[in-house]
Amino acid sequence: MNNNDCLTISKNRWPVYTDATIKKVLEVFENNRFTISGYWTGKKSMEQVFAKKFAEYNGVPYCVPTSNGSNALVVALEALDIGFEDEVIVPALTWLATATSVLNVNAFPVIIDVDPDTYCMDANIIESYITEKTKAIIPVHLYGCMSDMDAVMSIAKKHNLKVIEDCAQTHGSIWKGKKAGTIGDVGAFSFEQSKTLSSGEGGCVITKDTELYELLSQLRVDSRVFTDKTVNYGDLELIELGRIQGSNYKMTEIQAAILIEQLEYLEELNIIREENALYLDNYIKLIPGLKIMKRLPQINRQSYFSYCIKVDSQYFDCSNDIKLLLIREKILKSLRERLGIPQYFLHPSYQPLNTSKMFCPWTKRRYPESISKTEEYWRNLNLPVSSKAVRESIVFHHSILLKEKKELDLIVNVLDEIVSNIKKRKADI
Numbered sequence: 524m525n526n527n528d529c530l531t532i533s534k535n536r537w538p539v540y541t542d543a544t545i546k547k548v549l550e551v552f553e554n555n556r557f558t559i560s561g562y563w564t565g566k567k568s569m570e571q572v573f574a575k576k577f578a579e580y581n582g583v584p585y586c587v588p589t590s591n592g593s594n595a596l597v598v599a600l601e602a603l604d605i606g607f608e609d610e611v612i613v614p615a616l617t618w619l620a621t622a623t624s625v626l627n628v629n630a631f632p633v634i635i636d637v638d639p640d641t642y643c644m645d646a647n648i649i650e651s652y653i654t655e656k657t658k659a660i661i662p663v664h665l666y667g668c669m670s671d672m673d674a675v676m677s678i679a680k681k682h683n684l685k686v687i688e689d690c691a692q693t694h695g696s697i698w699k700g701k702k703a704g705t706i707g708d709v710g711a712f713s714f715e716q717s718k719t720l721s722s723g724e725g726g727c728v729i730t731k732d733t734e735l736y737e738l739l740s741q742l743r744v745d746s747r748v749f750t751d752k753t754v755n756y757g758d759l760e761l762i763e764l765g766r767i768q769g770s771n772y773k774m775t776e777i778q779a780a781i782l783i784e785q786l787e788y789l790e791e792l793n794i795i796r797e798e799n800a801l802y803l804d805n806y807i808k809l810i811p812g813l814k815i816m817k818r819l820p821q822i823n824r825q826s827y828f829s830y831c832i833k834v835d836s837q838y839f840d841c842s843n844d845i846k847l848l849l850i851r852e853k854i855l856k857s858l859r860e861r862l863g864i865p866q867y868f869l870h871p872s873y874q875p876l877n878t879s880k881m882f883c884p885w886t887k888r889r890y891p892e893s894i895s896k897t898e899e900y901w902r903n904l905n906l907p908v909s910s911k912a913v914r915e916s917i918v919f920h921h922s923i924l925l926k927e928k929k930e931l932d933l934i935v936n937v938l939d940e941i942v943s944n945i946k947k948r949k950a951d952i
């Protein structure tokens with residue numbers, strides 16, 4: 524391949540920003556208010572402006588910004604009154620915050636396997652995990668797929684459970700006309716660097732429920748609320764209320780300023796990413812040995828955090844796990860060598876929670892033993908589909924989906940070549 528190909532593909536860059544982003548951040552300095560607990564300087568806070576815009580974007584009345592997505596999940600659980608020894612059902616394949624947020628309210632994360640076609644929580648097995656202690660389900664919309672929200676909501680209704688949608692990886696997906704995060708009781712978002720709406724760190728929760736909104740608002744700012752009285756320069760806008768014990772989970776004004784600006788082009792980028800993902804799907808599904816993920820028919824718009832594909836273990840006659848892993852590693856290595864795609868933009872799947880080194884609740888005295896359990900307990904959970912995902916999947920960061928068609932073609936062609944070479948020379952592996 525020529526040098527040009529290598530250069531274009533490796534020029535990966537995320538997040539994006541414009542001159543308007545810089546201008547918006549400068550406004551924060553000019554306003555001389557860096558956080559909502561700072562004094563009023565005559566302007567509506569960036570945090571409140573962003574909250575209103577993001578609520579509108581999702582078609583719900585309420586949004587409460589938080590310091591990050593992990594804490595968005597914590598305040599969602601607390602607002603729903605989930606606590607000591609309650610059980611919350613979470614999928615095994617996710618970023619660990621989905622489960623650690625549950626531990627952090629002293630509830631127990633019941634880790635269940637995922638659907639092999641979407642890598643989202645397997646709705647067919649949820650009911651078998653429900654006990655009298657189960658209080659909530661946290662479906663995660665992972666990579667570039669959505670959880671089956673029809674199934675999750677009907678199970679939740681039948682068993683009187685709360686639903687928190689973990690939307691950290693899906694800003695703007697639409698399920699039967701409704702935005703992701705507006706189907707369950709609360710939608711929790713992350714604005715961490717890698718996410719499709721990003722301020723480095725940041726998060727928020729959205730809801731339709733006025734009562735929940737009031738609790739969520741106080742939970743993120745030490746049990747305070749915005750006053751409805753007139754304030755003058757130098758006055759505090761927050762008054763003490765204390766209906767529920769809060770903590771400091773506030774988003775800064777700088778984070779909010781960046782997000783206000785980024786939200787302006789989220790939709791435009793979502794459309795490009797979706798179009799390019801479907802373009803890749805159309806070609807990659809024709810490559811023998813590779814499989815694309817399934818898009819459920821209820822989805823009207825899919826927002827992509829990752830573009831994920833799988834190695835077809837049957838095609839390669841992978842009688843054992845190691846062989847599948849080796850083939851996947853060879854594909855990843857060749858893609859990196861041929862296209863110069865660095866690690867952040869191309870990587871293997873998440874480790875399922877039960878085998879993730881980062882998931883180690885037994886190391887912390889803060890959790891009661893009944894929820895932290897032992898290392899042996901967690902490591903021995905049997906989650907075959909999630910374990911297989913680790914060996915078979917190839918995950919591109921969403922920024923790949925903002926590339927020109929000719930660069931997407933290059934990815935397809937190189938994949939095709941790599942895979943057919945592997946098939947020809949299987950003896951080498």
Ligand SMILES: *Cc1c(COP(=O)(O)O)cnc(C)c1O
Binds near residue numbers: 713725
């Ligand atoms: C990123 C992420 C989170 C946590 O968000 P942070 O902002 O990093 O704390 C939670 N769940 C999922 C699925 C994520 O991808």
